[in-house]
Each structure stands twice: as structure tokens, then as C-alpha cells.
Amino acid sequence: MKRGSLPGPGATNHPTMAHGHLTTVHDPGPVSLLAGLKPVALAMAGGGLLLWLAGFAVNDALRVWQSLLVAYAFFLMLGLGGVVFTAIQYCASARWSIAVRRIAEGMGAYIPVSFVFFVIIVLFGWGTLYDLESPWRAANGKGGVHIYDGLKAAYLSRWGVLIKGVVFYAIWHVLSQKLRQTSIAQDRTKEAAGHKRNVKTSIIFLLLFGYTFSLHCVDMLKALEPKWFSTMFGVYCFSGLFLSTLCTLSLLTIALRRNRVVAEAIQPRHMYDLGTWIMAFSCFMCYIGFSQYMLIWYANLPEEAFYMIERTEGGWEYVFALLPLLKWVIPFAVLMPQGFRANVRVHVFVCVAVLLGQWLDLYWMVYPVFSPAPVLPGLPELGAFLALLGVFGFVLDRVYSSHSVLPVGDPYLKMSVSGSYL
Amino acid sequence: MSLIEQESRNTEVLDPGIHDHGVHDDDGHHGHGGMTPDGSEPLVDPKYSMRDITDDVLAPMFKFPPLGWHLAFGAAQLCFALGLVIVAIQMYRGLGILGINNPVGWGVYITDFVFWVGIGHAGTLISAILFLFRQKWRTGINRAAEAMTIFAVQCAGIFPLLHVGRTWKAYWLIPYPNDRLLWVNFRSPLLWDVFAVTTYATVSVIFWYTGLIPDFATVRDKAKNKIQKGVYGVLAMNWRGSIRDWAHYERVYAQFAWLATPLVLSVHSVVSFDFAVSMIPGWHTTIFPPYFVAGAIFSGFGMVITLLVPMRKFLRLEHIITMNHLELCNKVILLTSMIVGYAYLSEFFVAWYSEAPYEKAQFIYRAIGMLDSPQGGVAHAWAFWTMMTCNVFIPQLYWSKRLRRNLKVMFIISIFVNIGMWFERFNIFVLSLEHDFLPANWSYYQPTLFDWGVTLGSFGLFFTLFFGFTRVMPTVAIAEIKSILHRPNAGGANRRFEVVSWPTESAPVHPGQAAVAGTAAEKEDAEDGKTS
Numbered sequence: 001m002k003r004g005s006l007p008g009p010g011a012t013n014h015p016t017m018a019h020g021h022l023t024t025v026h027d028p029g030p031v032s033l034l035a036g037l038k039p040v041a042l043a044m045a046g047g048g049l050l051l052w053l054a055g056f057a058v059n060d061a062l063r064v065w066q067s068l069l070v071a072y073a074f075f076l077m078l079g080l081g082g083v084v085f086t087a088i089q090y091c092a093s094a095r096w097s098i099a100v101r102r103i104a105e106g107m108g109a110y111i112p113v114s115f116v117f118f119v120i121i122v123l124f125g126w127g128t129l130y131d132l133e134s135p136w137r138a139a140n141g142k143g144g145v146h147i148y149d150g151l152k153a154a155y156l157s158r159w160g161v162l163i164k165g166v167v168f169y170a171i172w173h174v175l176s177q178k179l180r181q182t183s184i185a186q187d188r189t190k191e192a193a194g195h196k197r198n199v200k201t202s203i204i205f206l207l208l209f210g211y212t213f214s215l216h217c218v219d220m221l222k223a224l225e226p227k228w229f230s231t232m233f234g235v236y237c238f239s240g241l242f243l244s245t246l247c248t249l250s251l252l253t254i255a256l257r258r259n260r261v262v263a264e265a266i267q268p269r270h271m272y273d274l275g276t277w278i279m280a281f282s283c284f285m286c287y288i289g290f291s292q293y294m295l296i297w298y299a300n301l302p303e304e305a306f307y308m309i310e311r312t313e314g315g316w317e318y319v320f321a322l323l324p325l326l327k328w329v330i331p332f333a334v335l336m337p338q339g340f341r342a343n344v345r346v347h348v349f350v351c352v353a354v355l356l357g358q359w360l361d362l363y364w365m366v367y368p369v370f371s372p373a374p375v376l377p378g379l380p381e382l383g384a385f386l387a388l389l390g391v392f393g394f395v396l397d398r399v400y401s402s403h404s405v406l407p408v409g410d411p412y413l414k415m416s417v418s419g420s421y422l
Numbered sequence: 423m424s425l426i427e428q429e430s431r432n433t434e435v436l437d438p439g440i441h442d443h444g445v446h447d448d449d450g451h452h453g454h455g456g457m458t459p460d461g462s463e464p465l466v467d468p469k470y471s472m473r474d475i476t477d478d479v480l481a482p483m484f485k486f487p488p489l490g491w492h493l494a495f496g497a498a499q500l501c502f503a504l505g506l507v508i509v510a511i512q513m514y515r516g517l518g519i520l521g522i523n524n525p526v527g528w529g530v531y532i533t534d535f536v537f538w539v540g541i542g543h544a545g546t547l548i549s550a551i552l553f554l555f556r557q558k559w560r561t562g563i564n565r566a567a568e569a570m571t572i573f574a575v576q577c578a579g580i581f582p583l584l585h586v587g588r589t590w591k592a593y594w595l596i597p598y599p600n601d602r603l604l605w606v607n608f609r610s611p612l613l614w615d616v617f618a619v620t621t622y623a624t625v626s627v628i629f630w631y632t633g634l635i636p637d638f639a640t641v642r643d644k645a646k647n648k649i650q651k652g653v654y655g656v657l658a659m660n661w662r663g664s665i666r667d668w669a670h671y672e673r674v675y676a677q678f679a680w681l682a683t684p685l686v687l688s689v690h691s692v693v694s695f696d697f698a699v700s701m702i703p704g705w706h707t708t709i710f711p712p713y714f715v716a717g718a719i720f721s722g723f724g725m726v727i728t729l730l731v732p733m734r735k736f737l738r739l740e741h742i743i744t745m746n747h748l749e750l751c752n753k754v755i756l757l758t759s760m761i762v763g764y765a766y767l768s769e770f771f772v773a774w775y776s777e778a779p780y781e782k783a784q785f786i787y788r789a790i791g792m793l794d795s796p797q798g799g800v801a802h803a804w805a806f807w808t809m810m811t812c813n814v815f816i817p818q819l820y821w822s823k824r825l826r827r828n829l830k831v832m833f834i835i836s837i838f839v840n841i842g843m844w845f846e847r848f849n850i851f852v853l854s855l856e857h858d859f860l861p862a863n864w865s866y867y868q869p870t871l872f873d874w875g876v877t878l879g880s881f882g883l884f885f886t887l888f889f890g891f892t893r894v895m896p897t898v899a900i901a902e903i904k905s906i907l908h909r910p911n912a913g914g915a916n917r918r919f920e921v922v923s924w925p926t927e928s929a930p931v932h933p934g935q936a937a938v939a940g941t942a943a944e945k946e947d948a949e950d951g952k953t954s
Contacts, residue, residue: 096556149777210764218775229776231709231768287687291711298699299706303778422556 025417027408028261033252033397041397045390051383062136062370064380065125070362071384072121073220074244075392076114077237077358081245082107083176084209087202090179090195096273098416099266102407103252105183106399107245108176110392115169117388121220122165126158130223140370147226156226161219168212175205186409195411213238221362224369228307232292239285243327244358246281247351250274252396254344256405265406265417268342275341278331278350286328311364314373319364326357359385465559465906467741472904475742476640479898482737484646487893490736498885505879508872509584517587521869526855530873531581533847534880537721538578539619539693540714540843543686544722545571546626549633550682553675561902562747565637566733567726568630569895573887574725575623577880582615584876611695618692622685629678635661636671636901687711690718697850703784704854707772713765717846720758720813723751724839731833733892742898745827752826755839759817762846766814780859787857788849793866800866802853809849812842 034041055064082104089097089104097104121129128134132145147153154160178201186194214234222233230236253274257263296308312320330353340346367375407413415421466475487495512519522529545568552560583592595616597606606613638654639661645651661667694714697705727748734743773785783791788806792799816838825831852867891897 147777149774152775152777155775207760210760211767214768227777229772229778231707231765231772232712233708234768235709235712283684287691288712291691292708295695295698295706295708295710299701301701301706303776 025265025406025408025414026261027404028259028265028406029404030401031256031259031262031405033255033400034393038394038397041390041393043390044386045394046387048383048385048387048390051379052387053383055380055383059378059380060136061128063375064384065121065128066366066370067380067384068117068125069121069129069220070359070366070381071388072114072117073217073362073366074359074385075110075388076118077241078245078248078392079107079110079114080172080209080213081241082249083111083172083179083205084242085245085249086179087205087209090199090202091206093199095412095415095421096270096419098407098410098413099270100249100253100274101410102183102403102405103256103400104245104249105176105180105407106396106405107248107252108172108180109399110395111169111172111176113391113395115165115173118165118169118220119162122158122162130156130158130161132226136370140372142369145227152226156219156223161223164215164219168216171208171212172205175201175208179205183407183410184403186407187404188409190409190411192411194409210234210238213241221365224366225307228304230292230296230304230307232288232295236288236292239281239288240327240358240361243278243281243285244355246274246278247354247358250278250347251351254347256400257344259405262405265413267417267419269419270416271344271347272338272342275335275347275350278354279335279341282328282331282354286324286332289323289327310372311368316364316368316374319360319374323357323361323364326353326360330354330357465562465746466744466903468907470741470907472907475898475903475907476644476900478739478742479896479900479903480641480644482893483641483896484644491889491893495886495889498882498889501878501882502886503879503882505876505882508875508879512584512872512876513589517585519870519872521867521873523865523867525858525863525865526852526867528585528851528855529867530848530869530877531585532851533844534877535578535581535585536693536714536847536851537844538574538581538880538884539690540718540721540847541725541840542571542574542578542622542626542722543690543715543718544726545569545574546622546629546682546686547719547722548726549629550679551686553679554683558906559747559750561899561906562743563726563730563751563898564902565630565633565895565899566730566743566891566897567722568626568633569891569897570725570729570888571626571722572623572630573884573891575619575626576887577884579619579623580876580880580883582612611692611699614692615696618689622689625678625682625685629682632671632674632678633899633902634895635659636663637896637899639663640900641896687715690714697854702854702858703778703780704788704850707769709765709768713762716758716761716765717813717843720755720762721839721843723754723758724836724843727751727755727832727836728840729888731829731836733897737892737897739898742903748829748832749823749826752820752832752835755835756817756820756826759813759820759839763814766810784854784857788853791857793856793864802849802856802867805845805849805853809842809845812838813846816842 032038052064052067055067085097085104086101086108088094089101128136131137132147137143137145147156179198182194182198182201214237217234217237221237222228222230250271253266253271257266293308296304299305310316331350334346334350335341363377363381470478520529520531522531545564548560548567549564552564583589586592586595595606595613597608597613635658638658642651642654642658645654691711691714694710698707698710700706730743730748730751734740770785773781776782787793787801788803790801790803792801816835819825819831819835825835856867857864
């Protein structure tokens with residue numbers, strides 16, 4: 001394939017091409033995410049697990065399983081989100097993001113680990129969380145709920161959810177692995193065709209993801225209130241997924257940019273673009289959240305309004321009020337000045353706020369089912385979150401230490417680094 | 423900066439630097455369809471100079487229109503005139519001449535309204551959102567798409583005004599202080615619509631006009647007679663092409679893009695609230711806002727293709743609005759078709775999942791249901807299946823690159839998209855009202871000729887305006903197309919990023935770390951050379 005005299009990226013001598021002078025990208029090779037902190041991550045995972053298990057003795061089983069469900073959903077969305085981000089970049093022929101793509105790709109490696117937690121929840125936590133006959137439901141005035149439609153009862157049964165989950169995880173895992181493997185193989189082979197193959201895989205992934213993820217959220221989160229329904233629910237979960245993924249990606253990028261070679265490739269310009277994305281999708285999140293809430297509030301139909309009522313009463317309204325603050329006001333207002341959008345400290349502040357908002361959002365979805373007043377997050381919540389955070393960090397550390405953290409074989413990496421796509 | 427050089431008076435001459443790499447080889451031109459941003463294929467063939475672009479875009483403005491244009495313009499005006507006659511009859515005799523009944527109080531008029539507002543979405547999406555996403559292919563189509571937007575919003579505006587019955591009292595929609603302390607109902611989404619649509623129309627017009635200023639200056643400078651020079655001189659607002667002019671222009675343009683972006687989402691979300699805040703089964707569903715927005719973008723791009731395929735042919739702009747531009751539009755159509763497909767399916771899924779009998783009944787009615795009427799069983803299931811076929815099934819043809827790049831195919835598909843999106847709205851509004859909670863209420867809706875007449879009239883108005891536009895304004899954003907002309911990867915719309923200086927100084931060489939080659943060409947060079 002000869003491109004000859006075409007004005008190729010970085011190769012041009014056109015006077016207006018301001019970025020042409022950065023002509024080499026160095027391969028940073030594998031970079032350890034945690035470096036010296038690896039024991040800390042392990043201790044976090046182990047300690048978190050102990051804290052979480054202690055919950056069975058100290059608190060009740062319901063609380064413990066709820067805390068795991070929230071942490072499970074939180075980290076599954078990050079794992080999936082990394083792949084979604086990657087796939088969207090491929091499909092849109094985006095060039096700016098190639099420098100950070102490998103970091104997003106790596107997040108997909110968490111998906112099979114998440115499957116373990118899924119199986120644990122369905123096998124051991126089912127009776128507590130989803131069983132309509134459970135004593136906790138009766139205690140919270142939800143004892144008389146029945147699913148009359150036999151097909152729906154089967155659909156939301158333990159086996160139904162498990163079988164669907166196996167299929168969904170298989171799809172996510174196979175396709176995300178394919179994306180990653182092709183990209184990693186490219187590091188060695190440098191063949192441009194890999195990029196095209198990945199575009200195709202990405203299209204298939206996104207097509208299936210849209211449906212499988214929505215249905216999985218129905219199974220795991222919406223089915224806690226099996227009588228409640230909202231067509232927006234899948235989109236709502238997706239917007240949370242994408243926003244939290246962008247923030248995690250930004251934090252991971254900041255962590256890996258401690259490596260000088262990485263910092264030369266992933267420049268403030270990339271942080272700026274990530275900041276813009278966070279800002280844009282915080283608006284999207286707010287738009288979707290507002291639309292879902294407002295339409296249910298306005299129509300005030302008993303069969304769906306009860307969901308919002310129990311989440312905006314008895315103290316839950318304060319949690320509810322925090323959601324737009326953390327997930328929209330802070331990212332939108334703080335990232336508004338252009339100078340802030342490439343600032344690492346600002347990024348850390350905003351991303352932590354948004355991720356806290358995302359955790360609270362899941363907490364606000366899960367906990368009110370059984371508790372009319374907010375349960376102050378305590379040891380089980382901390383334990384489950386730390387345990388999964390430790391595992392997540394450990395998985396990512398292994399991923400980033402096993403191959404280069406830049407897609408050095410991608411034919412367009414240099415465009416991304418030099419900024420010649422601008 | 424380059425744009426400034428390009429636009430100053432004496433730079434119609436080709437930049438000598440361009441010759442160095444302006445020649446495209448055989449690889450550059452085929453088979454890289456939608457991959458324009460990667461630099462493998464320029465959006466506009468580099469063999470055209472800036473003078474070519476100016477002359478070709480302005481050509482239709484400086485010559486007497488051909489017979490074909492007169493015939494088309496005449497036909498559009500005839501349709502518009504017919505619409506006006508029917509409007510006059512409706513004013514005289516009242517809304518009773520329409521097909522609306524009890525309970526179907528919202529029929530073809532509201533369908534037309536939402537249809538036209540939807541068509542109006544592509545323009546602002548292309549001009550604002552694609553600008554912020556640095557999609558340079560927007561430069562070829564944004565002007566015509568924005569014009570289409572404004573004309574479509576005008577057509578949309580007609581219908582609520584007619585539908586209120588006493589159109590001469592339509593100003594009551596606007597809240598203003600009055601003696602009797604009467605206020606509009608701020609809690610009604612219909613009022614939110616008044617604000618949403620008027621804001622959208624205002625911002626779209628200002629945004630469009632802002633983009634037109636440098637091009638009006640070009641027309642002024644090229645004008646063949648005094649009248650033209652005077653008119654376009656006034657419109658160009660004394661544009662000189664100075665650095666100050668450009669600096670202000672770019673600032674304003676970027677800020678309008680930020681301002682217009684939420685409007686793209688808000689206007690159709692508010693339109694969807696008209697339905698979704700109610701309790702009617704099939705209307706009250708939370709996914710409506712994003713679903714309406716996706717549908718609007720889908721229909722808007724459908725209309726863009728319908729208009730641009732003939733326009734680029736008759737105005738001889740095939741080299742400026744290229745097959746790549748059209749293919750990218752078709753990709754957007756395919757994407758949004760799948761998003762509306764997701765919304766349709768999620769509505770059906772939730773109708774089943776909800777165990778809500780009315781919701782379920784409505785969706786069964788839409789797909790396979792019948793209504794009893796004096797004439798026997800009647801149904802609108804055909805409207806539902808028309809919608810599904812046109813919006814979900816037919817656009818799947820675009821998976822084939824050959825079909826995405828076939829002018830005849832894309833023109834026909836775009837017509838189907840327009841039809842499908844009209845029926846989507848018909849399907850939502852009419853079928854839900856026909857078949858609500860009480861069987862005793864059910865009633866079949868049949869539009870009358872008057873309904874169709876006003877619909878035809880709105881198409882007449884739309885095409886009258888659009889045909890007029892193609893003769894009095896530059897149909898392509900000349901200044902913006904020039905900014906990408908010889909720079910497939912650089913320049914482009916969002917050039918503010920060149921001004922901001924990031925620390926991009928080249929990296930110090932680290933011993934033991936191999937340099938990574940960027941492009942395929944450089945990779946070959948690298949392989950030939952020292953690196954392994």
C-alpha cells in the first residue's frame with residue numbers, strides 16, 4: 001500500500017500544519033499501574049473481603065448482599081464501559097483517542113472477573129435480594145407482590161437470570177477479548193488490517209451490547225422492584241456506565257502518565273479532550289435522569305410513581321439531590337473553563353466526585369427497596385467496594401504490565417499523538 | 423490562520439506549497455470511503471483550487487435559472503398555493519372539515535408538526551454537534567442542511583397555529599402582562615413547546631446567518647452588478663476578512679455551537695413531553711425524549727439526502743458535496759435507524775414486562791389489532807408495519823458499502839425514511855388515541871382531503887423556500903470548505919485548537935526504546951530503515 005505523496009499525518013511539510021514537528025512516538029512498553037502499591041491493592045482486596053464477610057455477623061445478610069450488588073454493578077459498568085469506549089472510537093474512526101485506547105481496552109479484562117461476582121450473587125444472594133417471598137420484603141411492606149405472568153416469572157427467576165447472564169457474559173467476553181487481542185497482536189505485526197478487523201468487531205459488540213446490557217440491568221437492578229417499569233432504564237444505566245467509565249479512564253490515564261514516555265504520548269491535549277467528554281456526558285446523564293424522573297413525576301401513575309416516591313422520601317431525597325450535584329453540576333461547572341480541562345488536579349477532583357455520584361446512584365437504586373430510610377453506608381459497603389476495587393486495580397495492573405500501554409502498532413497512533421487530526 | 427490567508431483578497435491563487443503533496447496517487451481515491459478523517463482520502467479532491475470552489479458554488483447565483491428549476495419552483499409554489507386555499511377554507515368553516523374526532527383530537531396536523539420539527543434536526547446537529555466533535559465532513563453539507571432546518575421549522579410552525587382553531591388569537595400562547603391578569607398554563611408541555619420551538623428557530627437562524635457572513639462577502643466581491651453588490655454588501659455587514667473579523671467570527675461561531683447543542687436535544691425532547699407527560703397508553707413512556715431526538719436526527723438526515731442528491735447534480739457540485747459526504751450521512755442514518763429500532767423494541771419489551779393491561783393492549787393493537795366500526799373491522803396495523811419497514815428494515819441495506827455509495831439507492835431509501843418517520847408519528851399519536859382505556863371510547867381516525875391538502879401545502883412551502891435558497895445564497899459554506907481543501911487532516915472547522923499551545927515539543931530520545939512509526943507509509947519507511 002503506497003501512500004506516496006499524499007499529505008500523510010506528521011509527514012507533511014505544509015506550513016500551516018503546526019503539529020508536524022513531533023515525529024516520533026516512543027514505546028513505553030508495559031507500565032505497572034500500581035507499582036509499589038501492589039501490596040496495598042492486595043491488602044485492600046483481602047481486608048475488604050474480611051470486612052464484607054464480617055457484615056454477616058455484625059449486620060444482616062440483606063445489607064451485605066445489597067452492598068455486594070452495588071459494588072458489582074459499579075465495577076461491571078467500568079469493565080464494560082472500557083470496551084464500549086474503545087468500540088465507539090473504532091466505529092467513529094476517531095483519531096484523537098488512540099493514545100488512550102489501550103488503557104480503555106484493558107478495562108475489559110475485568111469482565112470475566114465480574115462474572116464470578118455475578119454467579120456468587122445469583123447463587124448465594126438470590127434468596128435475600130430477589131426472592132419475593134423473603135422476610136425482608138414482608139418486613140418492608142412488600143410482602144404481597146406477585147408476578148402473575150408465568151413467562152415473566154420464569155424470565156426473572158434465578159435460572160432465567162443465570163442463563164441469560166452466562167450468554168451475556170460470553171458475548172461481552174468473547175468480543176472484548178477479540179478487540180484486545182487484535183490490538184495487542186498489532187503491536188508486534190504492525191499490520192494495518194487489524195484496525196479494520198477491529199472496526200467490524202466493534203460494530204458487532206456495540207449492536208449486541210445495547211440489548212444485552214439493558215437486559216442485564218433489568219435482571220440485576222430493575223428486578224429488585226419487579227413491578228416497576230421504565231423504558232428509559234437501560235439508557236439510564238448506560239449513561240451512568242459511560243460517564244463513570246470516562247472518569248475512570250481519566251484517572252487511569254493520570255496514573256499511567258507518571259511514566260515519562262507515556263506522558264509524552266498522552267498529552268495535555270488528550271486530557272483536555274477527555275475532560276470535554278466528561279462534561280458532555282455529564283449533561284447526557286443529567287438529561288436522561290431528568291427525563292425519566294420528570295415524566296414519572298408528572299404523570300404520577302401509581303404503577304410506576306411508587307418507585308420514585310420511595311426514593312424521594314424518608315431521607316432518600318437527600319441522596320437523590322446529591323445525584324445531579326455530583327454527576328452534573330460539579331463536572332459541568334468545574335470543567336467549563338477551558339484552562340481547567342487539561343488540569344490533572346481538576347480532573348482528579350471531578351472524576352472522584354462523579355464516581356462517588358455513580359456509587360450513590362446505584363445505592364439509591366438498590367437500597368430503598370428494603371429500607372424506607374437511608375442506611376448510612378458502613379462497613380459492609382466499604383468492604384465490598386474496597387474488595388472489588390482491589391481486584392479491579394489488580395486486574396488492570398496485570399493487564400498494563402503485560403504489554404505496551406500504547407497501541408504502538410496502530411497505524412494512526414501517530415496522528416493521535418501529533419494532533420494532526422485537528 | 424490559514425483561513426485568513428485563504429480569504430484575503432489575493433489568495434485565489436493556489437498556494438505553491440500545495441503542489442508538493444497535492445497530487446493524489448491511485449491509492450488515495452478508491453475504497454477508503456468513510457475513512458476520511460484518517461487522511462487516506464481528502465474530502466475534496468486537491469486538484470481543485472480555491473478559485474474553483476468559489477466559482478462553482480457561486481455559479482448558480484450569477485446566471486438565469488434553467489427551465490427545469492422554473493418548473494420545479496412553479497410546482498412547489500402551486501402546492502403551496504393549494505395549501506393556502508385550504509387554510510382559507512379551514513379558517514372560514516372551522517376544524518370540522520378535518521378528520522379529527524373524539525377521541526382522536528390530534529391527527530395529521532400534529533403528525534405534520536412533529537414530522538417537520540424532526541426534519542429540522544439534522545441542520546443544527548451538523549452545524550453544532552459535528553462542529554464540536556471536529557467532524558470536518560460537515561463543511562460540505564452544513565449550509566444546505568441548516569437552510570433545510572430553518573425552512574422545516576417554518577413548516578412545522580404552521581400546524582399548531584392552524585390547530586388552535588382561531589389562529590388570529592394565537593398570540594395568546596405568549597405570556598404577556600394583561601389587564602385581566604390572565605396567564606398561560608406554565609405547567610403545560612404545549613407551552614414549553616412554544617418556547618422550545620421559537621428558541622430553536624431563533625438560534626438556528628442566527629447561527630446560519632453567522633456562518634453566511636464571510637460567504638456573503640465573497641458574493642459581494644464577485645457580484646456582477648450594482649444591485650447584487652449592494653444587497654450582498656449589506657448582508658455581509660461590512661466584512662473585510664481582516665484578522666479581527668476572523669477572530670471574532672470564530673469565537674462567535676464556536677460559542678453558538680455550544681449554545682445550539684443543548685437545543686438539538688431540548689427541542690425534540692420537549693416535543694416528546696407533549697405526549698409522554700400524559701397518561702395515554704403508548705404516549706406515556708420514559709424513553710420518549712432520547713427516542714424522539716434519535717428519530718429526528720434519522721429523519722433529518724433522510725431529508726438531507728433527499729435534497730442533496732438532486733441538488734449537487736443540478737448545481738454541478740458533485741466535486742464539493744462528494745460521495746464521501748453522502749456515505750457518511752448514510753452511516754448516520756443506519757446508526758439512528760438502529761437507535762429507533764432499540765426504542766421500538768424496548769417499548770414492546772416493557773409493554774410485556776410491565777404487566778400493565780392497557781399498555782399491552784395498545785401495543786397489540788398497533789401491531790395486529792382491529793377496531794370495530796360501522797364499516798366492519800378496521801385497523802391501522804398497516805401504518806405500524808409501514809413504519810417498521812421504512813425505519814428499521816430498509817435502512818439495514820446500508821450495511822453494504824456499495825449501496826451506501828449508490829446515488830439512486832440512497833435517494834430511494836431516503837424517501838422511505840421520510841415516509842417511515844411520518845408514519846412513526848402517525849402511529850404514536852393516532853393509534854394511541856384511537857384505542858385508549860375504555861372500549862366505548864374507541865374510534866377510528868380517517869384523515870380528510872383537507873388534512874392531506876395542508877400537508878401538501880407544507881411541502882410546497884418547504885420546497886419553494888429551498889429552491890429559492892439554491893439561487894440566492896451560496897449552497898455550500900465556501901470559507902469552511904476552503905479550510906479543509908488541501909489539508910485533509912489539518913485545519914478544519916475547530917481550529918481554535920491550533921491557537922492554544924500545548925506542550926508538544928518533541929520527545930527526548932530514550933535509549934533502548936524503539937521509535938514507533940505512525941502511518942502505514944512511515945511504517946514502511948521505518949521498516950526499510952534502521953528500526954526493527
